[in-house]
Amino acid sequence: MAPSVECSAVVKADAYGCGLAAVAPALAQAGCRSFFVAHLEEGIAARACLPDADIYVLNGLAPGSGAMFAEHRLVPVLGSHEELAEWAALSESARPAALHVDTGMNRLGLRVPEAVALADDPLLTRAGIRLLMSHLVSAEKPDEPVNGRQIEAFAALREALPGIPASLANSSGIFLGAAAHHDMLRPGYALFGGNPTPYSAANPMRPVVRLDSPILQIREVEGGATAGYNGRWQAPSPRRLATLSIGYADGYPRSASQTGHALVDGVACPILGLISMDLIILDVTDVPGARRGAMATLIGDRLDVDTVGRAAGTIGYEILTGLGSRYVRSYTGG
């Protein structure tokens, strides 16, 4: 989409649940030089596996944390005058920092006029600002007028503060066109296989995560029998059920009870009743090959993280970042 623009990697939340220690070095080996995390602690963890990369901390400089940033050579994304002043006072040698400017989110960052007013302020140099950034409100919905307003405001900001590299686009922003690209892209979700264009096109990204769980038991039930806590599901006719070794304690959302599904032998099998802490019940009546020890796929093949998120009344981002600590994780390649 933007072959001449630097592509960084957003690896906050343990690389979107995929495991920072495995993911970050693989991305570095693939040529990624700049990484973004949310918290100082995540930055310290990232530094441990990325000795040479630029590591930006999106949530900025907490009061008194400057020495930790310096010690681990982390780059704070400064979002207020207080943060700018604190960082500038601390770093006589103008250690690098990024400046977050709010173009519509009303979450973090200086307002555009506040940032523009810094044009002739020596504070910018003293704080070592080497990247301007802002974040898009609705990038996954290309028709939303707020995209154009933010792209315009950010372009005006760059003109007011010339000579500083800039970054605006998250995964979906990359697909809004060249006006959103600037000097550095900042994808997270798309790197992990999420669909950055959910409203307009088939997912251009290949899947990254696969989640399988073994069938522990198969049982036949009569019509009228119930399954799981509170008997929430009742069999409309004789059915064949499979119980999987996975539950909400693994981060599989309980809100997908009765609405989600898993694949067994490629067949979509509905989740029955309430998801338990450690178990999920599937209807495998239509899958003769379902048996003890066979695998059910909860993410993978035709079942992508966006679909799982929708079934749970949430987004694929939350499915990824919820991937549990109890899973056995195996990494391919990298």
Ligand SMILES: *Cc1c(COP(=O)(O)O)cnc(C)c1O
């Ligand atoms: C999380 C985040 C990103 C990455 O967003 P995706 O939609 O996952 O690509 C980029 N920039 C900022 C400021 C973020 O908080």
